Amino acid sequence: MAIRYATKAGLWSDVTVWDGGVSLPDSTDDVYPNNFAITINQSITVNSFKTTALGSPVIAAGGAFTVTTAATITITAGIQITDHTSVNSALIYINAGSNPVTVNGNLTAGDSSGRDALNIMTGQTGLVTVNGNVTGGGLASSIGIRASATGTPITINGNLTGRGGRALDTSGPSTINVVGNVTGTTSNGHAVGANASGTIMNITGVLSSGSSSYAIILSGSLTLTVSGGIIATSFHAIYINAGVTLVATSPTFTGGTTYPAIEVALNGVATLRGKFYASNTQPAVVSSGALRVSGELYHSSPNSRAPINGQWTVINGEEVVMYLNTDASFPTNNGGPAISLTRYGTNGPSPADVKSGITYGAGGLTTGTLAVPPASSVAAGIAVGNTVGTAALSLADVSAVIGAHITGALGS
Numbered sequence: 001m002a003i004r005y006a007t008k009a010g011l012w013s014d015v016t017v018w019d020g021g022v023s024l025p026d027s028t029d030d031v032y033p034n035n036f037a038i039t040i041n042q043s044i045t046v047n048s049f050k051t052t053a054l055g056s057p058v059i060a061a062g063g064a065f066t067v068t069t070a071a072t073i074t075i076t077a078g079i080q081i082t083d084h085t086s087v088n089s090a091l092i093y094i095n096a097g098s099n100p101v102t103v104n105g106n107l108t109a110g111d112s113s114g115r116d117a118l119n120i121m122t123g124q125t126g127l128v129t130v131n132g133n134v135t136g137g138g139l140a141s142s143i144g145i146r147a148s149a150t151g152t153p154i155t156i157n158g159n160l161t162g163r164g165g166r167a168l169d170t171s172g173p174s175t176i177n178v179v180g181n182v183t184g185t186t187s188n189g190h191a192v193g194a195n196a197s198g199t200i201m202n203i204t205g206v207l208s209s210g211s212s213s214y215a216i217i218l219s220g221s222l223t224l225t226v227s228g229g230i231i232a233t234s235f236h237a238i239y240i241n242a243g244v245t246l247v248a249t250s251p252t253f254t255g256g257t258t259y260p261a262i263e264v265a266l267n268g269v270a271t272l273r274g275k276f277y278a279s280n281t282q283p284a285v286v287s288s289g290a291l292r293v294s295g296e297l298y299h300s301s302p303n304s305r306a307p308i309n310g311q312w313t314v315i316n317g318e319e320v321v322m323y324l325n326t327d328a329s330f331p332t333n334n335g336g337p338a339i340s341l342t343r344y345g346t347n348g349p350s351p352a353d354v355k356s357g358i359t360y361g362a363g364g365l366t367t368g369t370l371a372v373p374p375a376s377s378v379a380a381g382i383a384v385g386n387t388v389g390t391a392a393l394s395l396a397d398v399s400a401v402i403g404a405h406i407t408g409a410l411g412s
């Protein structure tokens with residue numbers, strides 16, 4: 001293992017950029033930009049990147065590495081808290097246009113302001129893949145991955161964990177796939193900040209809040225799919241402010257000891273699909289905004305809170321089922337029979353648009369009034385209902401009509 005450092009700004013592939021002037025850094029080296037801007041124009045493997053100062057050899061703090069081409073960047077030791085300079089900047093930038101870039105290694109932001117581990121710049125539109133865990137910094141302004149680009153697909157094969165700052169912060173709409181868990185921690189240690197409308201996020205693991213931070217903090221619309229469940233621990237997993245829209249699908253939404261998993265503020269909008277579990281002290285969801293749900297509502301014990309607290313409606317055309325012990329103890333825990341509350345939301349079809357005699361809506365109390373003749377009464381080939389008419393004129397029908405006309409003519 002050796003210390004390698006730049007002696008001027010330039011391309012990684014240029015040996016004259018590096019100390020000694022005869023070789024490039026290799027897989028066992030700790031590499032310093034030495035307060036220069038280094039452009040990575042090839043795939044590389046190093047032990048570490050550091051933008052800190054060093055006394056021997058004399059290395060200045062600062063500088064950064066920018067990836068500008070399709071490349072795989074492997075950092076064996078990952079980016080650690082102590083690798084960051086006192087200068088306010090990211091350690092690695094990605095600005096490779098439509099080219100894909102892969103970063104292998106755990107990424108941790110620094111402890112002081114602005115010490116991002118990785119910055120995906122506005123010019124990046126190609127896929128960015130990170131194979132490793134991502135952790136936020138010591139302050140709210142220090143981000144594990146800061147994504148400024150619009151439309152950049154991002155795949156993270158690892159866990160996202162907030163610290164004092166966010167593990168991931170997006171300011172442009174992107175599609176983000178996380179193969180791992182997403183976890184908030186302490187104050188401001190939100191795991192994800194989604195700040196642009198149109199963001200899509202898929203999480204294979206569990207989404208959970210921290211002791212005083214959200215798993216996801218929103219300031220734009222988000223479509224979210226979580227495979228492992230959404231759980232409140234000591235704080236909301238997601239809080240939906242006024243003007244913010246969330247569409248979320250999860251196998252479970254579970255209330256915590258102090259806060260619900262999801263809270264929808266006044267003028268917030270949420271559409272949630274899954275199973276909703278209240279704790280003894282908190283609902284799964286609290287809403288004073290516009291909330292639509294489908295799925296199953298459960299209670300963890302006879303004395304637990306309602307699974308959803310506040311006004312809500314059922315997603316149009318979908319179903320909500322409540323599980324309880326007996327009708328008399330409604331709602332109670334999840335050991336009893338299922339009762340279907342409704343099959344359509346309040347924005348279901350008008351009775352005039354539903355076939356006569358068909359019951360639908362809450363409790364099946366609404367009946368359609370639209371008269372639809374049978375296919376046998378409609379001329380062949382003419383659309384009726386979800387089929388076509390089958391009636392055909394017979395010789396007797398034709399004779400009857402012609403005869404009536406002849407009789408009428410003679411009578412006049």
